[in-house]
Amino acid sequence: MPPLPAPGPLPLPRLSRRLLLASGTALAGASLLTGCSDDSDAASRRRAKAEATAAQKLSRGAARDSADLTARYDATLAAHPGLDATLRPLRAQVTRHREAFDAAGREATGSPPPGASSSAPGRAAGAEDEAATSASPGPTVASDQKTALRDLATAEKKLADHRARVLVDAPGELARLLASVAAAGAAHAYVLGAAAK
16 A cells, blocks of 8 residues: 655635735724724713712702701701701701712712711811801891791792702712702791791
8 A cells, every 4th residue: 555645734725805805894893993992981981070070069069058958947946946846857857968968979979988088187078068157157037936937948949949950960869869859848848838827
């Protein structure tokens, strides 16, 4: 039996010009897609950062509004201690609203909770705001209880309406919080108005 010839290199398939063009086009398309993906990622990051900044700004403003409303409750309670049973529960809710808006602002930017880091030891974040609020003169309160209640009702209604307007520009969770607090404010206004009759 004659010996078998030694195996040689396998012949390479001939690549047609059409196949070369198709593969070149595919490679170019892939690189374009990668470029688009990078641009899309950068745009998404910019959009997320802008939304976080807007959410933080809205949250801070809402927290300030709740702090101002709390100060109005405090001034009314100081002027009319007999209204304590009516006003104290509403004031407690307004305080919780402020805390919720503070938390939403921190979540928007990934800031640590109060007390986790601060400029002075033992001082919580936002303490400067509270000090500034307590140092500023409080709102004026009518000497008549019913008028004072109506004034509080007006302040609650005005703030609830404002929150209902701005929530359309807020991102999801903050919009829901604003809607919930606006509804609570409208309910407070109703309770205060009824108490003023």
